[in-house]
Amino acid sequence: MEYKILIAVFIFLFGLSFGSFLNVLIYRIPNNLNILYPPSSCPNCNNKLKWYHNIPLVSWLILGGKCAYCKSSISFQYPFVELLNAIIWEALFYKYGLSWQIIFVMLSFSILLALSMIDLKYYAIPDSLNYAALIFALINPNFITSLKDAAIGALGLFLVGFITSKLAKKDALGEGDIIVAATMAALLGFPAFFIALFIAAIIAIIPSLLAKDTMVPFVPFLALGTLITYLFKSELLIFVKALMYG
Ligand SMILES: [Zn+2]
Secondary structure, eight states: OHHHHHHHHHHHHHHHHHHHHHHHHHHHTTTTOOSSSSOOBOTTTOOBOOGGGOSTTHHHHHTTTBOTTTOOBOOTHHHHHHHHHHHHHHHHHHHHOOOHHHHHHHHHHHHHHHHHHHHHHHSOOOHHHHHHHHHHHHOSTTHHHHHHHHHHHHHHHHHHHHHHHHHHTSOOSOHHHHHHHHHHHHHHOTTHHHHHHHHHHHHHHHHHHHHTTSOOOOHHHHHHHHHHHHHTHHHHHHHHHHHHHO
């Protein structure tokens, strides 16, 4: 039992640190910057951050969300992504325990989190991260099945997008959304994939209505639908069966 708590603490700390790296990806990839060099600096005053300015969550809290040098405020996105990534990893560990497969699932969801933030901020879905999430989702003992599911998921969403585009006479789904669908299908399989799409669509209704004419990024909803379905897969499948067959 104590042993399990120790692992949980480690996963939380690694989750925070990896969340910190996700923040680097979220900032640098859409701006076409090298992700490893140079080390982090304040975007306002360009001062290099010392290691103790860079401790996930803790530094942001101690510095009161301000740069240590110029006191300009540091986005709430930084601690938010760090904490959210740690919580996602913890939830996956709590539900499925620790195995080499779950580590790749964690990585896939982390990249989906980065993609969600980039889609929210820039209305863009970088291919490099998109394919990284898919590859992590495919690395598991049932590789062939996952690959087949990914292909069916991608083709399915492509057809939905194609038909919708023809009917609405505008682009309904981007190429990026189709790769995200492949990742979802690889992670979830069928029919859980459809449950995730349905949950994503339900959650997306409110912001879509509020936004009216402006674009609503869809990746955050797909990612959230996928996470909920992944965590509660067996419960949701039983629920859906009960709905269909009474
Ligand atoms: Zn500064």
